[in-house]
Amino acid sequence: MSFIKPKFRHPRLPTNALGFTVADYDGAISTLCAGCGHDSISAAIRNACFKSALEPHRIAKVSGIGCSSKMPTYFLGRSHGFNSVHGRMPSVATGASLANRNLTYIGVSGDGDTASIGMGQFIHLIRRNVNMTYIVANNGCYGLTKGQDSATADLGSVSKGGAANPFDGIDLASLAVLQGASFVARSFSGDKDQLEPLIRAAMAHDGFAFIDVVSPCVTFNNHAGSTRSYGSTRDHLDAMPVDFVPVREEIRAEYAEGTSHAVTLHDGSVIHLLKADAGYAADDRTGALTAIRSAQQDRRILTGLLFLDPNSRDLNDTLELASRPLNELGKDELCPGSKMLDSINEGLR
Amino acid sequence: MSFIKPKFRHPRLPTNALGFTVADYDGAISTLCAGCGHDSISAAIRNACFKSALEPHRIAKVSGIGCSSKMPTYFLGRSHGFNSVHGRMPSVATGASLANRNLTYIGVSGDGDTASIGMGQFIHLIRRNVNMTYIVANNGCYGLTKGQDSATADLGSVSKGGAANPFDGIDLASLAVLQGASFVARSFSGDKDQLEPLIRAAMAHDGFAFIDVVSPCVTFNNHAGSTRSYGSTRDHLDAMPVDFVPVREEIRAEYAEGTSHAVTLHDGSVIHLLKADAGYAADDRTGALTAIRSAQQDRRILTGLLFLDPNSRDLNDTLELASRPLNELGKDELCPGSKMLDSINEGLR
Amino acid sequence: MKTLLGINDFVVKFANVNGTGSASANSLFAKAIFRMGIPVSPRNIFPSNIQGLPTWYEVRVSSQGYLGRRGGVDIMVCVNPQSMADDIASVEPGGYFIYDSTKPLAPQLQRDDIHFMGIPFTEMCMREFPTPRLQQLLKNVVYVGAMAALIEIDFSVLKGLLNTQFKGKEKLISSNVHALEMGFRYAREHFDCPLPVRLQQGDNIAPHIREFDHILMSGNTATALGAIYGGATVAAWYPITPSTSVVDAFSKYAERMRIDPGTGKKNFAVVQAEDELAAMGMVIGASWNGARAFTATSGPGLSLMSEFLGLAYFAEVPVVLVDVQRSGPSTGMPTRSQQSDVLAAAYASHGDTKQVLLFPATPRECFDMTVDAFDLADRLQTPVIMMSDLDLGMNDWMSPPLEWDDSRQLDRGKVLDADGLEQMENWGRYKDVDGDGICYRTLPGTHPSKGAYFTRGSSKSEMAVYSERGEDYVQNVDRLLRKFETAKQYVPKPKVKNAPGLTKPASDLKLGAMFFGTSASPSYEAVEMLASEGYPIDTLRIRAFPFHRSLDDFIHAHDLIFVIEQNRDGQMRRLISNECEIPPGKLTAVLNYSGTPITARHIAAEIRETLNAAGGNVIPLHPETA
Amino acid sequence: MKTLLGINDFVVKFANVNGTGSASANSLFAKAIFRMGIPVSPRNIFPSNIQGLPTWYEVRVSSQGYLGRRGGVDIMVCVNPQSMADDIASVEPGGYFIYDSTKPLAPQLQRDDIHFMGIPFTEMCMREFPTPRLQQLLKNVVYVGAMAALIEIDFSVLKGLLNTQFKGKEKLISSNVHALEMGFRYAREHFDCPLPVRLQQGDNIAPHIREFDHILMSGNTATALGAIYGGATVAAWYPITPSTSVVDAFSKYAERMRIDPGTGKKNFAVVQAEDELAAMGMVIGASWNGARAFTATSGPGLSLMSEFLGLAYFAEVPVVLVDVQRSGPSTGMPTRSQQSDVLAAAYASHGDTKQVLLFPATPRECFDMTVDAFDLADRLQTPVIMMSDLDLGMNDWMSPPLEWDDSRQLDRGKVLDADGLEQMENWGRYKDVDGDGICYRTLPGTHPSKGAYFTRGSSKSEMAVYSERGEDYVQNVDRLLRKFETAKQYVPKPKVKNAPGLTKPASDLKLGAMFFGTSASPSYEAVEMLASEGYPIDTLRIRAFPFHRSLDDFIHAHDLIFVIEQNRDGQMRRLISNECEIPPGKLTAVLNYSGTPITARHIAAEIRETLNAAGGNVIPLHPETA
Ligand SMILES: Cc1ncc(C[n+]2csc(CCOP(=O)(O)OP(=O)(O)O)c2C)c(N)n1
Ligand SMILES: Cc1ncc(C[n+]2csc(CCOP(=O)(O)OP(=O)(O)O)c2C)c(N)n1
Ligand code: SF4
Ligand code: SF4
Ligand SMILES: [Mg+2]
C-alpha cells in the first residue's frame, strides 16, 4: 500500500534551474523496512534529478521485482514508472529506449533481479549499450522473499537461515566492465556524497551507465556472519569519491596517483576522479578489472567511477535510428501508401 | 534423419586399455553440412574418449538446440544422450550431475545456445562448478536457423544476409575466467592435435571445464567479411599447443616464458603448457584475462589452456553430497520410516 | 444491540502491522485453542512487503470442525491504526472490537451496533517493560492474555506452550507469562468475562474431532515431508511466495533425516537455482538420470517452466512440480490465495500437451499425494503437478496425523536395469510393449552395450531415432494420449458423498457439487447449510486430473452441478466440460477470486440464488421428508 | 494400368536433397504455372537441418483454385535416392515416377501400376557443364525443362522468369536456358509428350481465378508488410523456424520504405534479442512507451513468453505477437506445420487470462489482420496474437493483391495527449469511464504534472495505486472480462457460407463445419466434394477469438458441426465449447496432426465416416433435390 505524501510545499524551499523544488521529485512514502539501504538510494536519485535539473516528466523509471524494484514508487512521482516482472527489466528498458530516445531512463534492480534470474538480459543490455542508468541495490540477498542468499552474496557469508554461502559471489561491476559497459561505478547507499554525483554523471552519460550500490538489507542481512551488512561494508569500504562538475565548468586535465582526474562526458559534462588506490586509468578495462580484483583480494570493495568510455555510442545510434523518437512518428512517416503496395503486388504477379 | 553406421569392425583395429576400438566410440552418421567444423569436434571427442579409455556407457552427453547441439548424436552411440531445449542445457547437466556423480558428463552447445539464450544458465553453471566438460562449438552465427549473427560474432563481421554486425562479440573464454571457471581453454575445430588433449584434460578435470572451440560454419559464415571463417581463423590463430600426459607419466616442473609448464590435475594427470605470448601463469585469473585481451587487441585468438584451478571443488563436494550417487539410493536410505513420522506428528499436537 | 452467541463457534481476527512480532503471539493463540481440543483454523492474511504494512490473522473456531473461512468477524483485535476503519466495518453486528486505547478512538469510527473494548496495550507495555523491543513484542502477548480472559482460553495451556517455545530461556518465559497475565487481568477487571462468544472444552465438539487424533501443520510442511518419504533426493527451486516454505522445510527435514550415518555427508541435494527455468531444467536432468527430483513454485514460475514442461511431457521424463498457487495473472497479489493455475497447468506448454495434476485438500493429503506424485511421475514417465495454494500451503490446518506404511516400496515404474536389458529382446525406448502407452526406460550408465538412447524433445521413432515422418510423430503422440488414459487408473480417485443427512440419494435428487483443494472444506460446510434448508446436494471432491471415470458417472447422475472454485474464469469447470465432453450448461460456476479464501457463506448464497432463480425446477426437499 | 486424366488438376512432387539448390528451380516451376494463369499451390516439406537430407516440393495444380493439399501424388520427380522407396510408394496408381536414370533403378523398387520415366540428369549435366557446382545446380533446371515438355509449361514464360531472376547476369541466363532446353528436349525425344495430366491455359479455370487479379506470395511476407503498413516501428525477435522470415521481410521492406529521406537514418528498429523472453520484454517496453511494436515466434517462443504475456494482459500493454505455428510439443517437428498452439495462446500465462487471437487464412488476410492487430492491440490495450502457421507463413500462396486505403488512419485507441489530460477531470489509469472496460492510457513524457502513473503486474486501484484489497482486484479483473467482451465487436467477424449449390439453407439442413487458417482451403474443397455427394454442409470460418456472436448463432442453427483443425487434441473445438458454452457433443473433431498440411480428401473421408456412422439421422440430400 502506498501513501501519498501531503501536497503542502514550503514556499521558500530552494529551487533548481527549472524552478522545481526537491519535493517535486518526491514519490510516494516508502513501504520498505525502516533503515533499509534502498531508501537512501531513492533519496539519492531524487536529489540527483533535482540537482541536475531534469524535468521529472521526461524521466521514465523501470524495474523488475523485489524490495529494490519497488523503489521507483518512492521517488519521482511525476514520472511514469514500470514495475515489470522479475529479472526482465533490461528488455523492457531496451524497448522503451527504442520507442523514445529523448527520455531519461532510470532502471532500478536488485542483486537477485539482476544477478540471478536477470543475468542473461543484463549482459545483453550491456552489449547493446542502451542509454540508461542502471542501478542495482545490492544487498547480497533476496529481501522480498525473506532473505535467501543471492548470487552476489560473498562466499562464506551467513544468511538469516544460518547456513554459510558455499559459492563465490558474482561481482557485477567486474562483469559489466568485462562485457563492455561504457560506464561502470560502485558506491554505498549510505554515502550520498559519492552516490549522488555518480547518479548525475550516469544520467548525463550517453549510453549504458551501471552503478552497483551496496545497499544493506537491515532485516535479513545485517548480522555478524554476513559480509554485506552496514558494519562490514563500512569496514571494507575503499572509498573513491567522485565529484560531479556540471556542464560548462572548467575541465581539469592532470591526473596522477592520489589526485583527481577529469573525464569529459559525451554531453560535455565532466567528472573528477579521485584515485584512491590508483594503478589504472578509468578508461582502461583491464586496469579496472585488476583494480577491482586487487581490492577484492584485500577484502575491500572498490567504489567510485570504475570505468568510463567517453566515446560511447548508444543503441539508438548503433542502429542508426533517426533523431525523432519512433513513438512520435505518424501515419505519414510510417505508412508507405497504396502506390507502394501496388508496386509490391506488381513484383509478385 | 540418422543413418546407423554399418556394424562391421575390422578385427585388427587398435584397442585402448579397456579393449575398445575407436569405432566403439562412434555415433550415428552426421547430418551436418559437409565440411562443418562441428564434425571435427565430434571426431575429437570420440578420439579423446577412446584415448583416455573411458567406458562409453559411463559417459552421458547433454546438449541444447542447434547444429552444434545435434553433435552428440554423432559420437558415442553407446552413451545416453539428451538433446534438451535451446539454451538450457546447463541446468539439465546440473541436475544430471547431482543425480549421479560417477558418470562423465560432456555438454555440447553452440554460441547461440550458450551466449544468447543460455547466457544466464551458463554463468550460473560456472558458479556452481558442475563437474563436466562443456564445449561450445563457436561459429559466430546461428547455423540451424540459417546464419543470423550470434552474440559472439565479431564487431563488423558480415553475415550471409550481408549486414555488418554492429555489436561487440562476447568472449566466452574471458567470461568463464572472470566468473570463476576452474578450467578454461580455447581451441580450433581443425586443430585436433591441440583439441584432443584439451578435451582429455577437461574430462579428467574435477569440476567445470570449459572449451571454447572456434568451429567455422561453412554454410553461413565462411566468406570474406566474417572474421570467424576457416581462413580468417587460421590467420588469427595464436596457437598455444597443449599436450596431454596420461596419469603416471613423469611430471615436469620448470616453467618459464616460451617453455612448457606442467600442471597437475586433480586426478593426478598432468598437462604441459607451452606459453606462447607469456605474461601470465595459467592459475592466475587476472593474467589469463589480460593475455586473452591483449591477443584480442592484436586481432588474434589465443588458444590453449587459458586458466586452470588445480584445487577445484565441484558442486557435489560443495554441497557435501555422499559419495554414493543419489540415483542409487533405495528406500532404506531415503525413507525415514513410520517411527520418525510418529515423532514428527508428536511435535505437532 | 444484537447479541452474538457462539460456544466454540466464532471468528476472531487480529489486525497487526507486519514485522512487529505478532505472528508468534497469534499462533500461540490458535495453538492453545487447538490444544484444548477445540477445532480451530487460523489464517494469515499478509502483504507483499516485509515491514510496516497491515497484516491480519483470522482464526475461526468451529465446534463442527469446519476449517474453511466462514466469513465475517465476531471479535476483532486491532493493534494497527492504519487499517482501523476497514477493520471496524468488518465486524458483525453484535460483535466486539478490541483496540489499543492508549490513544482515544476517533469518534467518526464509532458504530452503534458493536461493542468497543479499549485496552491501553501500548501504555501498559511502556510501563511494564524496559526496552522498546520488548514493549513492541510483548504487546502482542498482552492481547492474547486479554483474549484468554474474554473467551476463556485455558491459561495453563498457554503457559505450557510458552514453556516449550522458550525452553531454556527462563527470562523470556517469565516476561511472556507476565504479559499474558497483564492482559488477562486487565480484561477481567474491565469487562464482563467471558463473552457470550467463547470456548468450552468437550461439550459440543463434533465427534470426528473429539474422537480422533489431530495435528496442526501447514500444507507446505506436509508436502516437504512427502518429498522426504517419497524418496526425493534432488530439490531445485527458486524462491517465490507462497512456495518457498516447501523447500525450506524439505531442507530442514533432510538435514535431519538424510545424513549418511557413516560419513556425515548428505543423501540429498538442494539447489537454489538462478530462476525457475533452471530449476525445472535441473529437475529434468536429475530425473532423466534416475534420481527422484522435484521443484516448488507458484504461478509466475509455472509460466516460466512451460517450455520445459513440454519437453518433459514429450521426452517422457518424470517430474514432480509443486505449484502453490497465489493470485494471478502476472505478479497479481503474491501473498493472496487462488486456484487460478488450473488451465495453465493442465495444458502447460505449446503444442498438444496434457499434464497430470493432483489436488490436495489437507496437509495429510499434501503428504500422501506428494509421495504418490513421485510414484506416478516414475510410473507414467511424465510431469505430475501438485496443485496446492497459499491458503493450504502456508497456513496451519488441523489434520489427521501423517501415516506411513513401512512396507510401502518406491514404485520406480518401468526402468530396466542391466539384467532387464539382457532379457528384453529388441528393446526400443518408445515401444508400447504393454499396450498401456508406457514404455521401458533406461538410465545412463546401466549397461555397457545395451539400452543407450537419445532423449529429445523432437519427433522420433519407437527406437528413439530422430524422425520427421508423420507416421512416427502421430504414433508417438497417440501413444501419449493412451498413456494419459492409463493415468486415470493410477491417480487418486475423487471422493463422492451423498447429500448429508440422506443415506441414499432419493430418486428425485439431482443436485451435485464438485470442488477441489481448499474449496472443499467450505463447500462441505455450505452443502450442510443447504441440506438443513432442504436442498440435498451430493458432492464430488476432485483429487486428480485426468479425471477418473466416476466423475463422468457423477455428472450423468445429476441434473445441475455446481463447480466451486477460486478463480475468475471457472477453470476447473472448463477443464471438466472439455475433458468429460459435458455440456457446460450442466455445470454452474460458484466462484471467489478476491484473494482471501472462499467462505461457506458465499458458496451457500450463490447456490441458493441459482436454485431460487431455477424456481419451480428445484423444490427444497426438507430433510424430514427425505 | 489405370490412366490418370487431369487437365489442370494434378499434383507434382519433387523429391530433393536439401542444400542442393533445388528451391529456386522448384519455385521457377510453380511460378511459371502461376504466370500461365493456372491455379497452383506449392509447398516445401523440408527437414530441420541445412544440407544433405530429403526435402520435398509438392505442387498442386487445381483448375477450381483449390489451394489446400489434395493428398496423393500424380507425378513424382525424384532426384534423391535416400527417399526413393517411400517416394515411389506415394505415387497414385497410374501416376508417373521420373527419376535420375544415370544409375539404374533397383528392381525391387519397381511397381506395376505406375509409369517409370528415367532421365539421366547427372550424366547429362556432367557432360554439359564444366564445374561440379554448375552440374549440381543446373540438374534442377534440367528437370524443370523436362516437366515443361511433359505437362506443357509455356516455355517463354519460363525464359521470361529466368530473365528477370538473373537480370544483368547474361551468362547465368544462357546456361539456365540451356539446362531447361536439355531437359525439354530429352523428354520430347524419349516420352509421349504431353502426358494426360497436364496444363492447359484458360479453359477450365474457375472464374474466381480467371477473372480476378492474383499475386503469389508467402504469408510471412504479407505479415511483414502488414507490420510496415500498420506502423510498427520496433520489431524485437529471436530466430526460430518458421517465423524467422516475418522479421527478415520486415527488415527488408523497412530498409526500403522507412528511411528518413533527409538524413538516411531509420524510422524503425529491429533488434535480434537474446531469447524470446527478451524479445517480448522489448515489445512490451516499446509499446508501453507508445511505439507500435511486435515480435514473431513459434511454439517454444510462445511458451517462453507466457509470463510476459500475463504481464501485458494484466498491466494492459498493447502487444502484437505473430505465432507462426509448427508441430509441438517441445521442439516437435520444427519444420512441419500444425495449428496446435490454440489453447496455449488463448489462455497464455498463469492466473485468469484470455488473449485476443486472429486466424488469417491467406496472405491477403495476413496483411490485413496484421494491420488490424496493431489497431486492436492499441484499442484494447492488450496482446493480440496472430495465429499463422508454417504452411501459410513459409509457402507461396495465390492471393488477391494486397490493398491499402490511403484514407485509413492508425487507430491508437484511448491515449491521452497533454491536451486530453488537461481536459479530463480526475483521470485514473484504470477507471472505466466509457463502460467498455477500456480505460484511458497516458504515455511517459506527455505532460509535466498530469498523467504519470505506475504500470505494474500486481494488483492496483482504479487510480493505479498498488493495492492488495480484494475489492480492487476483483473490480479490475472483472473489468478485464468486460474489455474482452468489448473485443468481440472489434475483431474480424467469421465468414459464414451456406452449403455450396444451395442458395438458402433448406429447413432440414443441419450440418455445419467450422475451421480456421490453413484448414480453411481444404475444408471448403471437402465441403464441395461432399455437397456433390448430397451432403449439404454450411460453413463458418473462424477469424478471431473472442468469438463473435454469429458463431453462437451458427452453432445453434445446426445439429451436427464438424470442427476441422490441425492438432491432436481438437483445441479449437475445446475453446469453442468453453467459451460459447456449447455441449461438446455437438462438435465433431476432424483432425490431422501429421505435420504435413491437412488434405481435402482426409477431411471428406472423416466427415463421410461420421455421417455414415450417424446412419439414418443424416440422409444424403442430393443436390438436385435440394
Ligand atoms: C518469476 C518470479 N520468480 C520469483 C519471484 C519471487 N521474488 C520476488 S522478489 C525476489 C528476489 C528479490 O531479490 P532482489 O532482486 O535482490 O531484491 P531485494 O528484495 O533484495 O531488494 C523473488 C525471488 C517472482 N516475483 N517472480
Ligand atoms: C526457444 C527456442 N528459440 C529458438 C529456437 C530456434 N533455434 C534453433 S537452433 C538456434 C540457434 C542455434 O545457434 P547455435 O547455438 O550457435 O548453433 P549452431 O547451429 O550455430 O551450431 C535457434 C535460434 C529454438 N529451437 N528454441
Ligand atoms: S527486507 Fe531488506 S531489502 Fe527488503 S525492505 Fe526490508 S531491509 Fe530493505
Ligand atoms: S549450417 Fe553451418 S553450423 Fe550448421 S551444419 Fe551447416 S556448416 Fe555446420
Ligand atoms: Mg537483493
Ligand SMILES: [Mg+2]
Ligand atoms: Mg553457432
